Amino acid sequence: MHSGRVPAPAPAAPLRVFVLDDHEVVRRGVRDLLEAEPDIVVAGEAVTAREALARVPAVRPHVAVLDVRLGEGGSGDHAGVEVCRELRARMPELACLMLTSFDDDEALFDAIMAGAAGYVLKRIDGSDLVTAVRLVASGESLLDPRATARVMARLRAPQPEPEPVPFxxxxxxxxxxxxxxxxxxxxxxxxxxxxxxxxxxxxxxxxxxxxxxxxxxxxxxxxxxxxxxxxxxxxxxxx
CATH class of the missing domain: 1.10.10.10 (Winged helix-like DNA-binding domain superfamily/Winged helix DNA-binding domain)
Known part of the structure; x- marks a missing residue:
């Protein structure tokens, strides 16, 4: 996933992480996994996009782990990407790590455009998720190479001539x-x-x-x- 790179040394102060996920089991699992590390603290968590946008600026985390798709009550498909875009506009120093169950090129493309530092699937091993959090916190970009290659190919592909304005x-x-x-x-x-x-x-x-x-x-x-x-x-x- 990260080409065997050795994670950067942990900062002297605890690494502060915020978790957004509308599934309680997943949210608790990520929190417990991260808090088992001596140098990481979960500074806050949220179930909906609205909660995340209100709480993240208040707790000032180094990394926000954001579920891409939230239920309708949380704001719907790709809501996590919109949260990433909004938070990055307010807090450019924040590293956003997108977490999703779906290998979705559209969501990945949107996440890259929103300024996400990483994009990983929920089937990732726990130790790899911890490593991913540390890597994006250190300023690394962590995007699955195969998925990124597909997006870059799409960006480089010649665009068809626009059709006469149908809209x-x-x-x-x-x-x-x-x-x-x-x-x-x-x-x-x-x-x-x-x-x-x-x-x-x-x-x-x-x-x-x-x-x-x-x-x-x-x-x-x-x-x-x-x-x-x-x-x-x-x-x-x-x-």
Whole structure:
């Protein structure tokens, strides 16, 4: 998994870790595994994305172990990736280690774009998970080589010529404010950053983003960002 590299020496102070997982058995298992190490403490844990976003900045961990998929009560598929994106925007020094049951290229791609330092499957051995936490805490990038190769191949693959804009009707459904938010999504801003830019509540932006996705007929923020990029390209000649 990590090419036989020797983990970096543990920091003098305990390594602080936060755990987000909506399954109690998994969450407790990860916590007990990590706390069995003399140099690691679990500084906090959460069941939902909302809880994680509220608690992580307060406890200031070195590493956040984030479940990629949370149940609907926790915020749904790929919610852990959104938590990673938001936390990295607030705390650039935080290392996020994504933990998932599924070998999902889309989730891996989103995690890389969100700034995750590592992405491992839940079938990982306990000792390897501890090593992964220490590695990302030391600044290493820990992504499964085979999965990373697939994502890099996708990024390098020649992109087909964009088709004539089929989404003009969908764009017409957006209000001027929603178009403004869509443009900021295309710039890679998080909900928190958009809220600060537009002087609105973060919850308001979250609701607007959900509305935008529904009106555009897309299920994920990355897809909306791609549409925003195409819209910007089309508008450029007219400016």
């Amino acid at each position: 003009s009707a969908e764009l017409e459904r957006l209000s001027p404010r929603e178009l403004e938010i869509l443009e900021l999504i295309g710039e890679g801003l998080t909900n928190r950053q958009i809220a600060e830019r537009l002087f609105l509540a973060e919850k308001t932006i979250k609701n607007r983003v959900s509305s935008i996705l529904a009106k555009l007929g897309v299920g994920r923020r990355v897809q909306a960002a791609l549409l925003a990029g195409r819209l910007k390209e089309q508008q450029a000649p007219r400016r």
